[in-house]
Amino acid sequence: MIRPPQNPNSFHEEGVIKFDLSYEPAPPLSPESLIELGAWRQILYGLGLTGRDPTRYQGLAYGNVSLRTGMNRFIVSGTQTGGKTYLSPYDYCLIMDFNLDQNQIHATGPIEPSSEALTHGAIYAANPLVNCVLHVHSPVIWLNAKQLGIQQTEPSIAYGTPEMGKAVGQAVKNINIGLVSMGGHEDGLIAFADTIQKAGIELVSCLAKAKELELLATLNINRNTFQSE
Numbered sequence: 001m002i003r004p005p006q007n008p009n010s011f012h013e014e015g016v017i018k019f020d021l022s023y024e025p026a027p028p029l030s031p032e033s034l035i036e037l038g039a040w041r042q043i044l045y046g047l048g049l050t051g052r053d054p055t056r057y058q059g060l061a062y063g064n065v066s067l068r069t070g071m072n073r074f075i076v077s078g079t080q081t082g083g084k085t086y087l088s089p090y091d092y093c094l095i096m097d098f099n100l101d102q103n104q105i106h107a108t109g110p111i112e113p114s115s116e117a118l119t120h121g122a123i124y125a126a127n128p129l130v131n132c133v134l135h136v137h138s139p140v141i142w143l144n145a146k147q148l149g150i151q152q153t154e155p156s157i158a159y160g161t162p163e164m165g166k167a168v169g170q171a172v173k174n175i176n177i178g179l180v181s182m183g184g185h186e187d188g189l190i191a192f193a194d195t196i197q198k199a200g201i202e203l204v205s206c207l208a209k210a211k212e213l214e215l216l217a218t219l220n221i222n223r224n225t226f227q228s229e
Contacts, residue, residue, distance in 0.1 A: 017079065017115045018160040019103045026108040028089035029075060037075065038087055040134070040200040041065045045085055047207065049136035052083025057137075057186070064114035067196060068124050068131040072097050076120055078111030095121060100169075103162050115160045122165030123192055129176045130192045132199040137187040141210040145181035148209055150189075152181040159185035179206055 044050045050063025061082035068074045074095050081091045093109030098121040105121070107113045114120075120133045145152050153167040159182060171180045172192055179202065182188035191206075193199035 017112070018158075019105050019118045019162075021112065022104065022106040023112050024106075024108045025110065026094075028110045029092055029094065031089050034075070034087075034089055034092060036196050037065055037067050037092075037132075040196050041077065041087055042085070043200065043204075044134065044136055047204070049138055049203070049207070050082040062137045062187075064116050064120075064135045066095075066117070066120040066133045069094070071128075072121070072125070074120060074124055074133075076113050076117050078109075079114055081111070081114075098125075100125065100162050100165050118160065118162065119165045119168055119190070122162075122169040123172050123190070126169030126173045127176065127192075129194050130172060131194050132192065132196045134191040134199050134203055136189050136191070136203065138189055138207060138210070139187045140214050141179070141189055141206055142181055142187045144210045144213050145189075147213055148179075148206060150179045150181045150206070153183045155183040157182075157184040159188060177202055179203065 041050065044063060052059070052061040061080045063082035064077045066074045066076040075092050076095055077087060078091050078093055081087055084091065090110045093107050093111050093113050095113060095117060096106045096108055098105045098118060100118065100122050103118070105113065105117055116135050123130055123133050141148065151171045153164065153171065157163045157167050164182065164184065168180050168190055177193040177198055180190045182190065191199045191203035193202060
């Protein structure tokens with residue numbers, strides 16, 4: 001099944017597949033191969049880092065996770081699964097190959113890949129030591145990215161495009177663990193590491209630091225209000 005990419009300039013919503021997708025329906029992966037990734041995906045959902053909110057992003061689901069299985073192969077959560085509390089094996093697919101320059105992905109499984117799959121692939125291609133990518137949405141981290149020392153892509157670069165993939169790939173090229181803020185993707189962040197656990201811990205730790213900044217800002221506002229009365 002071949003699906004040509006949608007025109008990125010004609011869409012403003014999240015979740016639109018913008019790459020040329022070659023997709024072959026296939027049985028799900030074994031549950032055993034998804035246990036650790038699924039456990040961390042459940043944690044991210046519980047923290048609101050993946051999900052679905054009718055008041056945000058046109059009500060579409062957000063967030064996706066992946067795990068490298070080979071040089072150009074990786075497991076990734078399926079399109080619009082971010083709003084599910086739990087993901088079953090039917091909610092993941094396998095990326096068999098991808099070509100960033102040609103904006104192409106070849107996938108197989110019971111569901112089509114996330115619209116951010118090409119960005120995940122770009123990270124794996126850029127750094128062979130990275131084995132896990134977690135794409136989440138967090139307004140508090142995204143808005144405080146500079147203060148938190150997080151690299152940020154140019155705001156003019158749209159999500160799900162080869163340009164975003166190349167920008168994120170460049171950011172992780174010489175770093176084996178960390179976060180990247182997607183400047184042109186509202187609230188969008190990428191956590192990456194050589195293991196699922198390290199990527200998850202790095203992300204949650206950064207969320208805690210962002211919450212500290214938020215609380216400090218609230219405290220300062222309240223203090224200034226009290227002093228002015």
